[in-house]
Amino acid sequence: MGSNGDIHSRFRRQLYITVTRLAAFIVLGSGMILLYIPFGEAFKASLERPELIESGGGMALEEDWDKIENGIHLRTGLIVAEGFELVKGTCTTCHSAKLVIQNRASRQGWKDMIRWMQQSQGLWELGESEERILDYLAKHYAPEAIGRRRALEIAEWYVLEEEE
Amino acid sequence: MASRKIGIHRLYAQDPLQADEQLWGRKPQALSRRGFLRRSALVAMATVLGAPIVFAEHFPAGLIPAALAHSSEAFALPGKAPGLIVLNDRPINAETPPHLLDDPLTPADLFFVRNNGLPPQQSTIDPSTWTLTIDGEAARQSKTYTLTELKAQFRHHTYQLTLECGGNGRKEFNPPAKGNQWSMGAIGCAAWTGVRLADVLQDVGMTSKALYIGYYGKDQHLSGDTSKVVISRGVPIAKALDEHSLIAWAMNGAPLPWLNGYPLRLVFGGWPASTSGKWLQRISVRDQVHDGPKMGGQSYRVPCRPVAPGTKVKDEDMCIIESMPVKSLLTYPQSGAMIKEGRRLSIRGKAWAGELAAAAVDYSIDFGMTWKPCQLLPAANRLAWQSFSAKVDFPQKGYYEVWARARDSQGSSQPMLLPGWNPKGYLNNACHRIAIKVV
Numbered sequence: 366m367g368s369n370g371d372i373h374s375r376f377r378r379q380l381y382i383t384v385t386r387l388a389a390f391i392v393l394g395s396g397m398i399l400l401y402i403p404f405g406e407a408f409k410a411s412l413e414r415p416e417l418i419e420s421g422g423g424m425a426l427e428e429d430w431d432k433i434e435n436g437i438h439l440r441t442g443l444i445v446a447e448g449f450e451l452v453k454g455t456c457t458t459c460h461s462a463k464l465v466i467q468n469r470a471s472r473q474g475w476k477d478m479i480r481w482m483q484q485s486q487g488l489w490e491l492g493e494s495e496e497r498i499l500d501y502l503a504k505h506y507a508p509e510a511i512g513r514r515r516a517l518e519i520a521e522w523y524v525l526e527e528e529e
Numbered sequence: 530m531a532s533r534k535i536g537i538h539r540l541y542a543q544d545p546l547q548a549d550e551q552l553w554g555r556k557p558q559a560l561s562r563r564g565f566l567r568r569s570a571l572v573a574m575a576t577v578l579g580a581p582i583v584f585a586e587h588f589p590a591g592l593i594p595a596a597l598a599h600s601s602e603a604f605a606l607p608g609k610a611p612g613l614i615v616l617n618d619r620p621i622n623a624e625t626p627p628h629l630l631d632d633p634l635t636p637a638d639l640f641f642v643r644n645n646g647l648p649p650q651q652s653t654i655d656p657s658t659w660t661l662t663i664d665g666e667a668a669r670q671s672k673t674y675t676l677t678e679l680k681a682q683f684r685h686h687t688y689q690l691t692l693e694c695g696g697n698g699r700k701e702f703n704p705p706a707k708g709n710q711w712s713m714g715a716i717g718c719a720a721w722t723g724v725r726l727a728d729v730l731q732d733v734g735m736t737s738k739a740l741y742i743g744y745y746g747k748d749q750h751l752s753g754d755t756s757k758v759v760i761s762r763g764v765p766i767a768k769a770l771d772e773h774s775l776i777a778w779a780m781n782g783a784p785l786p787w788l789n790g791y792p793l794r795l796v797f798g799g800w801p802a803s804t805s806g807k808w809l810q811r812i813s814v815r816d817q818v819h820d821g822p823k824m825g826g827q828s829y830r831v832p833c834r835p836v837a838p839g840t841k842v843k844d845e846d847m848c849i850i851e852s853m854p855v856k857s858l859l860t861y862p863q864s865g866a867m868i869k870e871g872r873r874l875s876i877r878g879k880a881w882a883g884e885l886a887a888a889a890v891d892y893s894i895d896f897g898m899t900w901k902p903c904q905l906l907p908a909a910n911r912l913a914w915q916s917f918s919a920k921v922d923f924p925q926k927g928y929y930e931v932w933a934r935a936r937d938s939q940g941s942s943q944p945m946l947l948p949g950w951n952p953k954g955y956l957n958n959a960c961h962r963i964a965i966k967v968v
Contacts, residue, residue, distance in 0.1 A: 459619075461619040463617045517930065
C-alpha cells in the first residue's frame with residue numbers, strides 16, 4: 366500500500382468524519398432546542414429519562430429504546446420480570462444497571478447493599494418499594510454455587526498457527 | 530480493518546477530544562455492522578453509557594460493553610483480541626483481557642480503569658492552573674505548588690510500576706462479594722514519570738508525628754453531591770517515602786489518560802491501586818491512619834484472621850491491605866487456541882509480587898501434577914512486573930489447560946484454588962490458566 370493510497374483513504378476518512386460530526390451536531394442541536402422549549406426546567410430530568418426525549422424531541426430516537434429480547438431489557442441488560450420497572454427506576458438513578466447485573470447475592474446480601482448505599486451513598490428510604498426490589502433481586506440475581514474454581518469458559522476456539 | 534481500529538486507540542491516547550469525535554463517526558458503523566440493536570449512533574452511545582448523550586463526549590475509544598466483547602468482530606484487534614471489557618459505565622470500570630497485556634509495558638489505551646466516582650470533566654481540566662496542596666496536622670506548613678512548579682523544582686524520575694486493583698479476581702469468590710466483578714485484568718504496568726513524593730514532602734516538612742498520608746482528588750460523587758468526597762485513601766509514611774513512590778503526570782512518555790487521573794496522580798507500585806489517587810489536588814500528612822472515605826469499614830480491608838467462606842466480619846476485625854500478593858498472568862496465547870499435534874507452543878506472561886519480586890514462574894499442563902520452569906526476566910526496576918516465557922510440548926491430542934504459578938522472593942507461591950475467602954473479595958491471586966486444544 367503506497368503512501369498515496371494512505372493519503373487518499375485518510376482524506377476520505379476525514380471527509381466522512383466531518384460529515385458525520387456535522388450531521389450529529391445538527392441532529393443533536395435541533396433535538397436539544399426542541400426539547401428545551403417544551404420542558405424548560407424538566408430538561409435536566411429528560412436527560413435521565415429518555416422516554417421524555419422520545420415524546421418531546423422528535424429526535425428520531427428509536428422505537429426500540431425499551432426493546433426487550435429474550436426477556437432482557439436491552440438498554441439496561443436487566444431481566445424483565447415483576448419489579449423490573451421499579452428496580453430500573455430506583456437503581457439506575459445513581460449508577461449503571463451493570464453494577465446490579467454483575468453482582469449476585471442472597472436477599473440478605475442485597476438488603477445489606479441497600480443499607481450500605483443508604484448509609485454512605487445517599488440512597489433514600491425505599492419504603493414499601495424495598496420489599497418488591499428485594500423480591501426481584503433475590504429471585505433473579507441470586508448466588509450460584511461455583512465452587513473454588515469453575516470450568517474454563519471458552520468464548521470461541523481458534524486455530525493458532527505458530528512458527529516453529 | 531482491524532489494525533485501523535488500534536490506530537483509533539492510539540489516536541485517542543494522543544488526542545482524546547478529537548478521537549472522541551472520530552469515535553462518533555465510526556462507532557455506529559461498527560455497531561450496525563453486526564446489527565447491534567440497529568440504533569442510531571447517539572442511541573448506541575447512550576446505550577453503552579447507560580445514560581443519554583450527555584456523557585457521550587466522554588466515552589473513550591477502546592471500551593466495549595461486556596455483552597459485545599466476545600462477539601463483535603468489528604472491534605477485534607489482530608489475533609481476535611477484543612478491547613477493554615466494561616464492567617460498569619457509571620462509574621466507569623473496565624478491565625483488560627489477559628491476552629491484551631502481552632506488551633512489555635501496558636499501553637495507555639489498554640490500561641484498566643477503576644473509577645469510584647465521575648472524573649472531572651475534561652474541559653474543566655487545565656494543567657497550566659492545576660495545583661497540588663500539601664497540608665495536614667503532621668505537615669510543618671500548608672504549601673501549594675502549581676504543576677509547573679512541581680516540574681521545575683523537583684528532579685524527575687521514571688519508573689515502571691505495577692498497579693493492580695485490590696479487587697482484581699473478585700468474580701471467582703464464592704459466596705460472591707459485592708462490587709465490580711473483576712475477572713483477571715484489573716492490572717497493568719506502565720512507565721510513570723513524575724517527582725518523588727518524598728522530595729515534595731521533604732520540601733514541605735513533616736513533624737515527627739507523621740504516620741500516614743491521605744490524598745484528595747477532583748473526581749465527583751456519583752450522587753452529584755459536590756460536598757461528598759468520592760474516595761480518599763493513602764499509605765503509611767514509609768511507603769510514601771519510598772524512592773519509587775511518585776507524583777506522576779506522564780504514563781509511557783505521554784500525559785496521563787483522562788480516565789487514569791489526568792493531569793496528576795499518585796503511583797504506589799505493588800499496593801492496591803486505590804492508594805494511588807487520581808486527579809490529585811491535595812495530600813494530607815496525617816498523625817493517624819488516614820480516615821478518608823474507603824479507608825475504613827470493609828473497604829480495601831481483609832479479615833485480620835482467616836475466616837470461613839460467608840462469614841460476617843466486624844469492621845474492627847478487618848485490616849487494611851498493604852502489599853498485593855504474588856501473581857501471574859498468561860498473556861500469550863489467548864485462551865482457546867487450537868494447535869496441530871506435534872507443534873510446540875510458545876507461552877508468555879507477566880509476573881509480579883506486590884512489594885517483592887517474582888523469583889520463579891512454573892507452568893503445568895497436567896493440572897498441577899508436574900511443573901516445569903519458565904524463563905523469567907528480571908524487573909526493569911523494583912515494583913515493575915516481569916516477563917516470562919516457555920516452550921510447551923504436548924504428549925498427544927486432546928484438551929489441556931496451561932497453568933502458570935509464580936513464586937515471590939520470600940517463597941510464597943500462588944494457590945491453584947482460590948485463596949482465603951474474604952467479605953469484599955480482595956486479593957484473589959489464584960493461578961491463571963488458559964485452555965488449549967491439540968488437534
